[in-house]
Amino acid sequence: MKAIVLTKITExxxxxxxxxxxxxxxxxxxxxxxxxxxxVIGGFLTEEQVLKAKNLKVIFIPWTGTDKLPxxxxxxxxxxxxxxxxxxxxxxxxxxxxxxxxMGRVVEYHNDLKEGIWHGFAVGFKEEDYWxxxxxKKVAILGxxxxxxxxxxxxxxxxxxxxxxxxxxxxxxxxxKITNNLKEAIENSQVVYLALPLTSKTKNIINGEVLSCMEGxxxxxxxxxxxxxxxxxxxxxxxxxxxGFASDVWYNYPSKEREIILPYNYPINMFKNVVxxxxxxxxxxxxxxxxxxxxxxxxxxxxxxxxxxxxxxPDLMY
Numbered sequence: 028m029k030a031i032v033l034t035k036i037t038e039x040x041x042x043x044x045x046x047x048x049x050x051x052x053x054x055x056x057x058x059x060x061x062x063x064x065x066x067v068i069g070g071f072l073t074e075e076q077v078l079k080a081k082n083l084k085v086i087f088i089p090w091t092g093t094d095k096l097p098x099x100x101x102x103x104x105x106x107x108x109x110x111x112x113x114x115x116x117x118x119x120x121x122x123x124x125x126x127x128x129x130m131g132r133v134v135e136y137h138n139d140l141k142e143g144i145w146h147g148f149a150v151g152f153k154e155e156d157y158w159x160x161x162x163x164k165k166v167a168i169l170g171x172x173x174x175x176x177x178x179x180x181x182x183x184x185x186x187x188x189x190x191x192x193x194x195x196x197x198x199x200x201x202x203x204k205i206t207n208n209l210k211e212a213i214e215n216s217q218v219v220y221l222a223l224p225l226t227s228k229t230k231n232i233i234n235g236e237v238l239s240c241m242e243g244x245x246x247x248x249x250x251x252x253x254x255x256x257x258x259x260x261x262x263x264x265x266x267x268x269x270x271g272f273a274s275d276v277w278y279n280y281p282s283k284e285r286e287i288i289l290p291y292n293y294p295i296n297m298f299k300n301v302v303x304x305x306x307x308x309x310x311x312x313x314x315x316x317x318x319x320x321x322x323x324x325x326x327x328x329x330x331x332x333x334x335x336x337x338x339x340x341p342d343l344m345y
Contacts, residue, residue, distance in 0.1 A: 028330070029082075031057060033069030034089055039316050043323045049330065066329075068322070070110075071095045077104065085109065085329055089322045090309070091173070093344050094225040094251065102341040109325045109335035110345075112173040113317030114309030118275075119177030121308035122220055122249040125273035129302045130159040130218070130245055159245070159270075161185045167192060167216035169209070169232075170223035170250060171199055172345070178220050190215055210240055218245045224345040225251035235259035241269055248274040249308050252290075261293035264301065273302035280306070 031053040036044075044052055053060060061067075061080045070088040074097035077083065086096065088110040101108060128134055136146055136158075146156040163186045168175045171191040179189050179201035191202040192212040199205055206212050209232070213219055219241065223229045233246075233255040246269060248255060257278055263269045277290035295301050309318065325335035339345060 028066065029053065029064050030066035030068060031055075031061065031064045033058070033067060033071070037315065037319070040319050043319060046323075047326070047330075050326075066326075073097060074100045077101060077106065085335065087111075087322055087325055087335070088339075089318055090114070092225065092251065093339050098341055098344060107329075107335065108339040108341065109329070109337050110339055111318040111321040111325065112337065113319070113321035114311075114314035115173035116177050116317070117311050117314035118174045118222075118249050118308035119181055121275055121304070122174070122178050122222070122247055123181050125249070125275060125302055125304060126161060126218060126220070126245065126247045129247065129271045129273040129300070130161060132158045134302050135299045161187065161218070163187065164217045165215060166190070167212040167219045168202070169212065169219065169221050171202065171205070172222065172224070174249060175220070175222040176201060178222060187218075209237060213237065213240045213244070216244065219247070221246065221248040221250045221254055223250045223254055225253055226344040229254055231256045233260075235262070238263045238269065243268075243270050245269075245271045246273075248272075248276055250276060252277040257291065257293055261295055264295055264298050269300075271300040271302075272298075273304070275304040275306055275308045277306060 028049060029051045033055050036054065053064065061076060063082060064080055065082050065084050066087065067080065067083060068087045068089060070090060070092060077097055077100050083106055085107040088108065091110055091112055093108065093110055096108065139146065166182060166187045167190045168178055169192040171193045175191065176199065182189060183201065189202050190212050191199055191205045192209055193205060194207055196205055196207055221233065223232065230253050235256060238259050260272065264272060278292055279288050279290050281288050290303065296303065325337055328334065328336045
């Protein structure tokens, strides 16, 4: 069995590889031998590469997102795709951190205080200086997968009422209600967490019409940037209708050719009620090792039973 790893190999990753003597391991420098591979580990493949890999049986994505794969040809060839949710707890923690920073006006007040500008008790008890507590708020979590469920679990300590949005109605522990009606979820909440996967159906799911339902609400995105119509987001922030926005996921990312790049195409950084984060939700020791652990659990199951523990539906892309 031959496997090629098309992602960064940490020391922790390398030690895991050493436990699988039955696999002949290759790395990105061996990409010319792709047609020999039974297994590909990575989440960025072209249609040409999938077609070239004639022996390909399974693609293991060592993270959650599946939106950078050529799904049409993968489905035609019957290649199995497995992803890893091992950093979901950390991404959920980041979502809570972003919401607390946003609603607590932490970044805004930090920047002001650096300039000697005070708020609150010290300068006259102005009502406009209030920050917004998360305690006992009505919350919508759009996407009830691993990340969404961990967000709900963390919110339990804040006594929030939690509505979950998903396509299939079912009871889920930690949620007071599940709906498949997006507007219902948003209209009955004060804080909205976005944790959906990016698919052809969810791209721009938060469009201008949906954003118009968010007047006076907070929106936190830890799913994918393209879940939100960027121009519509900018306009609702400019019109001061959205109470606040925080995100760890974006529209533009660095490349080898361009390491310094703004993550957005519209200047949302000009608004005080915006908190931005460089897609580091799962970037902790625990998060990185957790996703590698889950990756190898999936590899082990595939070697043993011919099927990983986590299998992505090619029609749904999650």
